[in-house]
Amino acid sequence: MSAQWKKLDVAVMGGGIGGLSAAVAMRRAGHKVTVYERRNFAAEVGASISCAANGTQWLHEWKVDVPSGRPVVLLHLTMRDWKTSEPIAVYDLSDYEKKWGNVYNMFHRQDMHTMLLETATAEDGEGDPVKVVVDYICDDVDVETSTIKFRNGKEIKADVIIGADGIRSNVRTALGIKTERKYAPQTCFRCNVLTDDVKRLGLVDYSYEPAIQYWNGFEQHEDVNKYFKIVMSPCAGGDIVSFYCFMPTEYAAQHTSEGFTFKEVDVEEMLVGAYADKLEKNVVDLLKASIDRMPWRLYVHDEYPYWSKGPATLLGDAAHPMMPHQSQGACQAIEDAAALGIIFSKNYPQYTHDVAAGLRMYEKIRKPRASRVQMASRLATDDINERIGFTSLNLPSSFDATAKELGWTKLTIPEMNTYDMKEHIAKEAASEVAA
Ligand SMILES: Cc1cc2nc3c(=O)[nH]c(=O)nc-3n(C[C@H](O)[C@H](O)[C@H](O)COP(=O)(O)OP(=O)(O)OC[C@H]3O[C@@H](n4cnc5c(N)ncnc54)[C@H](O)[C@@H]3O)c2cc1C
Secondary structure: OOOOOOEEEEEEOOOOOOHHHHHHHHOOOOOEEEEEEEEOOHOOOOOOEEEHHHHHHHHHHHOOHHHHHOOOOOEEEEEEOOOOOOOOEEEEEHHHHHHOOOOOOOOEHHHHHHHHHHHHHHHOOOOOOOOEOOOEEEEEEEOOEEEEOOOOOOOEEEEEEEEOOOOOOOHHHOOOOOHHHHHEEEEEEEEEEEEEHHOOEEEOOHHHHOOOEEEOOOOOOOOOOOOOEEEEEEEEHOOEEEEEEEEEHHOOOOOOOOOOOOOOOOOOOOOOOHHOOOOOOHHHHHHOOOEEEEOOOOOOOOOOEEEEOOOOOHHHHHHOOOOOHHHHHHHHHHHHHHHHHHHHOOOOOOHHOOOHHHHHHHHHHHHHHHHHHHHHHHHHHHHHHOOOOOHHOOOOOOOEEEEEEEEOOOOHHHHHOOOOOHHHHHHHHHHHHHO
16 A cells, blocks of 8 residues: 655755656645755846747646746747858758647746746645745755755755755755766857837848847858857837847857856957858847847757666756757756656555655656757757757768767657657556566
8 A cells, every 4th residue: 555645845056947847746746845946046147048849848837826927829930041041951940849739949048947936836736836935046955864955054844855056056066966067169249139129220130030030050161150040039028129149158258158148249249260251140130239248158068877866866068967959958847847746646646655666756757858858969069960859850960970980869749749758657667566
């Protein structure tokens, strides 16, 4: 006879997209949840974040008021020529919802964050409202005593400790995971152009199409390094056109950190190398009209040996930081959160009595899939034809020969969107019971 389900005290370190998603999922599973965040939320970055069907699915499951996040629903991915802006390849998303049951949303990060924060803390909705406290920096976790120490001198105990504290995770260090942060060969600037300015200045109107548009990102021209790449998309209900402008790291060597709060850089710092003299003029004009220009340093990470120890685990970028080229970092964090919510739900009361076993199950479910996306994101850094969507167009990739040798198969939209996590967990849990 299985044990009765038990309400747990859950402490989430970090209130980013991953931490808030975990808070929503665990609240809905019936637990008491507190989020401890080091910053004041006002600093959330102003850039776009896409949420494909595999992320959107869980937002609906959790009854998140998605329209409140003012998403733009994407209808195509377009690859363009760096020098002429002519389309090279288009992946059509117009039947995406029909095929996968959910749309491909593009949010403004602040909107997505606010939407999740409101869902977590709302009085109505399934479960108890989540408590969110700011100015709490998690410094250390003792897994033997289930204790968390904060820089402000406070100490708390919890039944489940979730390290959602981003790429420089202190929880990860406390779990004894050694990490090597390697500078990526590519760095990024993000910036925004207001759609009103696009119209007022008579700039190109394709910029506010419901699409992600890409320039370069592979060996397109001999004189344009493959790490020059632009990712442009509308967000914030179409009010903003967001840009990620990538370049070889040596062009931005003066920016040595990644993160959320930076002094805005002059547009000249972005218009270097192939941006200066090879990029099509309309795009240069768009970038000249940009605001909120901030550097975003990127790192290449390897898969970690484990994520969990005793009552503590990692989630989101703390567990599987990845290059941004599959647009899946946040979606994978949402999937992590969904897995925790299912494993600690009333369907699996056994894990509420043995949290460590529940977290082992979480890792078993999530690590292989998130690590595969992590690897695919790394490959897409060097060749945009490795990006989901474009992988379905059968465009030749520079990795094709090596991939064949190593048995690597390309990550695809069907793989991401047909995965049934509930079924996966049910199967694994049943085999544990049988064993
Ligand atoms: C250029 C770029 C573009 C991207 N575009 C996309 C996209 O289109 N789609 C997508 O799915 N993903 C995208 N991503 C990835 C996505 O942004 C991340 O994967 C996602 O934000 C991770 O969320 P997180 O909550 O795990 O981490 P974070 O967003 O880093 O949040 C961590 C939180 O923890 C807090 N914190 C840190 N340390 C502590 C501490 N010691 N104690 C308490 N709190 C702490 C931080 O202040 C922060 O609020 C992109 C990433 C980059 C760099």
